[in-house]
Structures are given as structure tokens and as C-alpha cells.
Amino acid sequence: MMLAAVYLFGIDGAAVLHLERNLPLPSNSTSIEQLTARDRARHERILRGSTAVHGVVSFPVYGSADANIFGLYYTTINLGSPPREFKVVIDTGSDVLWVMSNTCVNCPRSSNLQIQPTFFDTTASSTARVIPCTHKDCAPFNRSGTAWCPRSDQCGYTIRYLDSSATSGVYVKDEFHFDSLLPGSRIANSSSAPIVFGVSTYQSGHLIDTNNVADGILGFGRGDLSVPSQLSSRGLIPRVFAHCLKGDGMGGGTFVLGKILEQGITYTPLTPNKQLYFVNLQSIAVNGDMLAVDPVVFTNRGTFFDTGTTYAYLVDEAYNPFVNAVTAVVSQSAAPAMREGFQCYLVDVSVSQLFPAMTLNFAGGASLVLKPEEYLVQSVVSLDPAGMWCLGVGKHPKLTILGELVLKDKIFEYDLVHQQIGWTHFNCSSTPNVSVSREYFVNSVRSRLSTCAGLLPLAISTYAFLFVI
Incomplete structure (x- = not known):
């Protein structure tokens, strides 16, 4: 030494x-x-005047879409000074990062899974600052009903999700800690940067479920308030990220901020002027046969990728043709049944041998091919026989939503520079090859998110916990 x-x-x-x-x-x-x-x-x-450096950032992934384990995928982040660790659901279907406040009303204080929640205490962090509520910053959001002012020195928020759950609280600015790997180096640098996030003071619906293991939600949407938007706007992280959700065993996987270098990735363009990751779904095939659904149905209603939703959901006009096509293939060997509004089948052979492949065809020539295990869920109701399998595909009146079930066991890359999403099958137990290219960084030092200006959260999101079928 x-x-x-x-x-x-x-x-x-x-x-x-x-x-x-x-x-x-x-x-x-x-x-x-x-x-x-x-x-x-x-x-x-x-040069940057910050403790943060740019590079690849990787988050560990825990949990699973399997109801017998957790029914969701989550990661851990560190906030505040000194930093505290929080478990947060990875959600590409919303923008706001929020964690539970120590003063939260109606927040779960324990879990049936024996995982104790962690609460954020603004007074315990030396770098925490509650965002003030001024006329200039918050009045537009008060009129739209998405923000409110409990006191003049607090900018509040309310978020409602499609599963009827909701959370409200105040915006706080504090340090977000992460490890970044520099280009051409194997050295991980401990970094931190101030970000704006929500501190929840009230929750309702599935958010207070005692099976919940999370302390909050990590919004990875396209809006200005999402964590990737805040950090990339200052050139600290690349404007591209990816997830690989492991489907078998105890689940897990990888969530990484960086450019994926794996071979075989196919891309489809993102729909312009959308806050979530909408794409243009053009058709669906079952066993190689196209469903008789007008493509205008998908275009007019919209399709997006959402890690905060457990199952997949097809718009009304496509749901019945899909169910009928699957039933026609398996009807000679499987007895149909209904469970909680989902189509199920009593099966006494391997589902991979009996059920057909499902193919989703997107603009740009990209196709997402789903094996039976990637759109079926085994029933966990105690009275059901071991061979009861259900379609993990529900009906939605307005949208087509691709949730965790159909996203698992593949790498999905969200390229915000070229406005596209790509994917390929991958063993999510392995570490993907990742690169940091200069073209994915924004040369910006000043954050646009220093006050409540631009803090418009999504009034409706798609976060939904797994329900047992």
C-alpha cells in the first residue's frame, strides 16, 4: 500500500x-x-458538478409472475442520505417512482410472505426536500385533477390504476443511488443523483394487499417524471434500457440501463406522441392461422408493453376469436371450463404437446412467438385437479396489454433514441451483453425537473397485481 x-x-x-x-x-x-x-x-x-457518472446501470430482479411465488417482479433501489433500501415493482406502464411514507395511512404494515415493508422518513434523510406547492408549479395540475396542494409548501399527487387501486402523497427530491459500469471498463462506480419521486401517504385497493412484498412502484414510462427520463435528461444514463424476466424456478432476472448486443433482436416502432410504450399490433395467429380480426381494431385501440400487469389482455373484438381458435385446436383432448372469467381446460397431457403457438405480428415485420407455457397459467385453486390450465389472456374493453406472463424468458429492449422496442428469446439466468454507445446519451447538464413543473403523473395507469384463477 x-x-x-x-x-x-x-x-x-x-x-x-x-x-x-x-x-x-x-x-x-x-x-x-x-x-x-x-x-x-x-x-x-x-465537469458535470455531480457525484454521478454515466455508464451502464443494472438492477437485480426478484419475484415471478407465478402465483405460487410472488405474482410480480420487483427490484431494490436505495434512496436518501444515509441510503435506505426499498423494494419496488418494475412498472413500464406508469411514470412515477413512489415509496411508502412512515406516516402513511392505510399502508400495509406486514406481509403474509413474512417480508417487512420499509418506509421513507423525510426527516431522517439529510438530503430530502419536499417540493413546494406554488401557483406557477402546481395550479395547472390542480385543474386537471392529478395534483393537489395539501399545504402551500407541499406539492401533492394522486395516481389511480386500472385495477381500481390508488395512491396519493407528496413529491420529494432526494438522492437516488446506483452503480454504473463505465464504457470499456470492469469497474463499477457508486453514483448518486437527486431525483423527484413520490412519498405515499395513502393507499387503497390491491396496493394494501397483505400478499404484497413491495414498498412502492418504480415507474419506467416515457414521461418526464420517470426515473430513466430524469437521469437521462442529465446525460447520466443512456436513453435505452432492457429487461429479462426469468419464468421458471423462483423467477428473477435482469433490468439494465444500456444497449443490448445480443443477436437476433427484432424491432417494431414505438407509436409517436404516447406516454407509455405503445406499438402497432397488426394481427394475431394461432397455430399459424390468422384470426379474423380487422387490423383497424388494434390500430384504433392501441397495444402496449406493461411489466406492471401480470397477464395479457386482448381488446374485445380479438378476444373471442382467440379463445375460439385455441379451443378448436385442443377440443379433442381437453375439456373446457371457466375460472374467474378466464377460459380454462382440463388437460391430462403435456400442454406443450397439445396447445398451439400464439404469434403476435407488429409493424416493421417483427413477430412475438409465444409457446403454450408463455400464455397459459396452471390453476392454483385447491379444488381444481392438477391438470387444469387457463389462458393467461383476458378481455379488455379498450386496449391490448402485454403483461409479465408473455414478456418472460425474453430480452425486451426499449430504445428511446430510435423510438423502437425489440426482443429476442434469451436465458434470463444469464447476463446479456450490454454496451454504452455515446449516441444514447443526452448532452444535458441541467435537469428540467427541479420543481413541480412537468410533474404531471399518469391519471390512469395499468399496474395490476396477480389474482388467483
């Missing part, structure tokens, strides 16, 4: 500060490339 000393001379004498090397001298374990990468990171921090 190399030591050094700095002498400080003052009026009353000298003080000595002993210094130690942070990294060892170059050796077989530490290359010059690693040391120069660290220097580049430091120089960029100095």
Missing part, C-alpha cells in the same frame, strides 16, 4: 493528513485501462 502525506501550514503550526492509495498500482489484477477509466470518470464528475 503506497502512503503519502499532505502538510497544512497555519498560524499555529502544521497539520499532517496521511493519504492512502484508493486502488493498487497496476498489476495482473488492475490494468492501466481500469485506472484510466477511473480517471475519466473523475474528470467527468468534475
